[in-house]
Every structure is written in structure tokens, then in C-alpha cells.
Amino acid sequence: MTLAALIEAYRDGYLTRDELFASVTRLLSADPGALRTARAALNFDPVVGSEFESWLQELRDRPQIILGGRPVPVASALIDALAAEQSVVRQSVAEGWVLTPKRPLHVIPAIDIANRAAPISGVP
Amino acid sequence: MSTTSRAIAETTASAHDRRRIAVAALVSPRTVDGAYRGDSPPPPRELAPIDRPGIRSLTADPNAGGAGRGCSGAARIASGGMRLKRLWVALGASVALLRRELPLLARRRPRAHGTAQGSLSKPWRRNADGRRTILQAVELAKRWGIVVEDDVRIVASDGADGYLDSLGAEVDAAYAGFTSQRSYTWDDLLIQGRIVVKLRSAVLDSDEGILDVLGHEMHEINALRSMFEQRGRIPGAELIALAEVGRPGNLHDQAWDAGARVVRSFRGGDQ
Numbered sequence: 397m398t399l400a401a402l403i404e405a406y407r408d409g410y411l412t413r414d415e416l417f418a419s420v421t422r423l424l425s426a427d428p429g430a431l432r433t434a435r436a437a438l439n440f441d442p443v444v445g446s447e448f449e450s451w452l453q454e455l456r457d458r459p460q461i462i463l464g465g466r467p468v469p470v471a472s473a474l475i476d477a478l479a480a481e482q483s484v485v486r487q488s489v490a491e492g493w494v495l496t497p498k499r500p501l502h503v504i505p506a507i508d509i510a511n512r513a514a515p516i517s518g519v520p
Numbered sequence: 521m522s523t524t525s526r527a528i529a530e531t532t533a534s535a536h537d538r539r540r541i542a543v544a545a546l547v548s549p550r551t552v553d554g555a556y557r558g559d560s561p562p563p564p565r566e567l568a569p570i571d572r573p574g575i576r577s578l579t580a581d582p583n584a585g586g587a588g589r590g591c592s593g594a595a596r597i598a599s600g601g602m603r604l605k606r607l608w609v610a611l612g613a614s615v616a617l618l619r620r621e622l623p624l625l626a627r628r629r630p631r632a633h634g635t636a637q638g639s640l641s642k643p644w645r646r647n648a649d650g651r652r653t654i655l656q657a658v659e660l661a662k663r664w665g666i667v668v669e670d671d672v673r674i675v676a677s678d679g680a681d682g683y684l685d686s687l688g689a690e691v692d693a694a695y696a697g698f699t700s701q702r703s704y705t706w707d708d709l710l711i712q713g714r715i716v717v718k719l720r721s722a723v724l725d726s727d728e729g730i731l732d733v734l735g736h737e738m739h740e741i742n743a744l745r746s747m748f749e750q751r752g753r754i755p756g757a758e759l760i761a762l763a764e765v766g767r768p769g770n771l772h773d774q775a776w777d778a779g780a781r782v783v784r785s786f787r788g789g790d791q
Contacts, residue, residue, distance in 0.1 A: 397682040405683060409711045410675060410718065411697075418697035419686070454701040460757065464687045464694025464718075465765045465772055 399423060399430070399437055406444075413444065417451045418463040425471035431481070452478060638690060639736075640780035644728035651724045660727055661734040664782050667742055668734065673714040676721045684720050692720045692733045695741070700757040706748035715741060728783050735779035743771055 397405075399420065406416040420434050435452075439445035456478055461468040652660065654676055658668050668674075677683065684691050695717045696709050709715050717737050723729040740763065747754060762771040 397686045401682070410683070410716060412709065412711055412716075414699065414702075414708070415697040418699070419683075422686070451699075454699065457701060460700040460760050461697070462760050462764050463697040464684075464691060465763050466687050466691070467764065468697075 397423075399434055403437060403440065413447060415463060416444075417448060418461050418468050420448070421451075421455065421461060421470060421474075422463070422468050424474050425469050428471065428474040428477040431474070431477050638776070639692075639732050640776050641728060641732045641783040644726035644732065644783075646726050651721075652727070652730060653724070654719075657719075657724055657730045657734065660730055661738070664731055664735075664786060666731070666735050666738050666782060668738055669742070669745070671710065671714045672717060672738070672741060673711075674717045674719050674734075676719045676724060684718060692723050692729070693737050694718050695737065696763075698756045698759045698763070700755075700760055703753050703755045704759060705753050706745065709744075717741070728786060731782045731786050732779040735782040736775040739775040739778035740771055 397419065402411070402416055402419045402423075405411050406413070411419065416438075420438065424430055424434055435445070435448070438448045455470055456475060458470055458475065461470065654674050658674065661668055684694060687694055695715055698704065719733065723733050744759070744762070761767060764770065765772060767773065
């Protein structure tokens with residue numbers, strides 16, 4: 397099931413938020429390279445986007461996740477991708493690319509992505 | 521997956537006030553009273569104090585410990601008391617160990633139908649007169665004693681959306697997702713006030729399948745509802761222990777029996 401289909405199912409009232417996030421985690425475990433795409437897609441609703449950031453932070457502790465009673469694997473490659481991203485953020489902060497955040501720390505990766513995508517316009 | 525490609529029907533069951541009685545009929549007392557904890561290990565104080573070799577030395581060697589030669593009377597009494605205490609703790613540990621292991625031993629016995637990880641009633645007989653609607657399925661379930669509350673919404677898909685397939689080809693229905701990092705209230709399981717059960721459309725081809733699957737899912741959901749009513753918030757890890765496949769004796773496992781019981785009654789015609 398694709399990311400777009402999952403989001404549509406969520407918007408149609410077919411999935412709870414945690415069902416959506418667990419499903420996306422399953423996709424990302426198979427393809428950690430889709431992390432940024434997933435982030436951007438789930439930001440269709442800022443509340444959902446923010447909740448997903450929290451979910452991603454929690455993934456680093458390798459939680460148990462089940463979906464419809466079935467375990468959802470959290471791939472090491474996904475954990476590595478999250479850690480690598482976090483190190484980029486730390487470096488960005490150290491180099492002054494992003495200011496000391498007024499927002500919660502977990503939003504920083506999204507800010508960093510936005511900065512890199514549009515460095516002139518900055519972050520709203 | 522488009523909205524049009526998915527056949528969605530909703531339950532519109534009328535309210536009834538026999539909820540607790542019906543729930544109690546479907547849910548085992550262990551789950552109703554909140555004492556049930558899946559197959560999580562018992563409290564450490566029941567198991568930890570003495571290992572098995574220690575138990576053997578206590579019971580097999582009368583000269584072991586401080587009760588042997590050279591001890592004073594007071595020391596012997598104190599030592600005897602200690603031995604009794606240790607024996608008492610050891611017995612407690614053994615009972616706890618047996619209590620924990622017995623369900624596993626029982627599960628190793630071959631079962632009459634299938635395994636505990638799936639339906640005990642398959643293969644289901646297909647209906648001669650074709651597929652039921654969701655409403656008909658819910659009415660059938662209620663007729664056979666399955667409690668389907670008003671806050672349950674059953675949606676059936678034609679399979680094109682692939683959601684259930686993504687969970688596994690053998691998955692006939694699903695609801696909710698949990699992570700061990702969070703805790704949940706009943707409301708967290710709801711979408712617009714209802715818990716949404718995704719049902720494989722093919723199940724609607726068989727009344728036996730409908731009773732098996734809805735019997736299973738409602739057993740779980742009604743038990744969880746009772747637990748949430750009593751406790752308000754439940755840790756995700758505990759919900760996972762209750763609902764995860766492959767944990768013998770947990771709520772999910774029990775639910776297969778609940779579904780199978782209804783199908784047996786249906787096949788026997790003893791409505």
C-alpha cells in the first residue's frame with residue numbers, strides 16, 4: 397500500500413493516527429530513503445506532521461509496534477537514517493544555519509529540510 | 521485507493537442497555553476484572569527468590585544448611601525458621617512457575633481445528649445465496665449473540681485498497697495500531713467517535729466467516745472497552761501483549777475460541 401493511499405485512507409476515516417504512523421513506519425523500514433518524502437507528505441496537516449515527528453523520535457528507542465495485531469518491524473536502516481539526520485541538524489545548528497530553536501527539538505529536522513530546500517525564503 | 525473503489529457500509533445498530541451483561545458473557549472474567557495481563561511475566565517477587573537447584577537442596581539434603589551438627593539450639597530454631605521461610609517462598613515460586621507454564625503446555629497439545637494463530641473454524645461454507653451486506657452481517661452476528669456496540673463501525677473493502685493485504689494474506693479483519701512508547705485511552709482508538717474495523721469483503725461470502733471474524737473482533741473490542749472503562753488509560757505495551765498474534769493465551773488468542781464457539785453453535789443450529 398502506497399504512502400498516498402495510506403494518507404487517503406486516514407483522511408477518509410479508515411485509519412487512526414497511530415495506524416497511519418505504524419503503516420508509514422512499515423513502508424519506511426522497507427525503504428528508509430523515503431523518509432523525507434514521508435515527512436513532507438504527512439505535513440498535509442501540521443498537527444499530523446508534528447505528531448509524526450514525535451513518532452519518529454520515539455522510533456529511535458526501537459519500540460514494539462503492532463498493526464492489526466501484527467508486529468511492525470523497525471529496520472536498523474531507518475534508525476540509522478534518523479540518527480544521520482539528527483547529526484546533520486546538530487551540525488546545522490553548530491554552523492549557524494538554523495537558530496537556537498524556539499520550537500521543540502523534534503521540529504528541527506523539518507526546519508532544516510525547509511532551509512535547504514529554500515534557503516532564501518527562510519522558515520515561516 | 522479511492523473512496524469509490526471501496527465499498528463502505530456502516531453499522532447502524534440500535535442502542536441497547538444490556539451492554540454489561542452481554543460483555544460479561546463474551547469476555548472472560550480475567551479480562552473483565554482487569555486482572556488479566558496477557559502472558560506478561562508475573563511479579564518478580566513470586567519468581568525470583570530461589571532457583572530450582574536451591575529448591576532441590578532444601579528438600580533432598582536433611583543435613584544441609586544451619587540445622588546440622590555444631591549449631592546451638594537457638595541457631596537451630598532460627599535456622600529451621602529460615603528453612604521453613606525459604607521452603608514457603610520456594611513453593612510460591614513453583615506455583616507461580618506452574619501458573620505461567622501451564623497455558624504453554626496446554627497449547628502444545630494438538631488442537632482439533634487449525635492453530636491458535638488463526639481461525640479455528642476454517643474452511644467456512646460459502647452462502648448459497650451470495651454475499652451479505654455489512655448490515656446483514658451485523659444483524660446475523662447479533663442474532664447469534666455477538667455484541668456489536670453502537671460505537672463500532674465496520675467497513676468492508678473490495679480488496680483493491682490493499683490495506684489488509686499489507687498486513688498479511690491471512691488477515692480477515694483489523695483495527696487499531698499500538699506502540700509500546702505510548703499509552704492509550706479508549707478515545708485514541710476511535711475515529712469520529714467509533715472504532716473502525718476493517719473487514720475483508722470475502723468474509724461476507726460466508727455466514728460462518730462472518731460469525732467467526734465478528735465473534736473474534738468483538739470479543740477483543742468488548743474486552744478492551746471494559747478495561748478502558750475501568751482504568752481509563754492503558755500502556756501500549758500492555759495492549760500489545762493483549763492483542764499481538766503469537767502470544768498463547770492472550771486476548772487475541774482467546775478471541776479465536778470465542779469466534780469458533782459461535783460458528784459451532786451456528787453449524788449445530790442451536791440458536
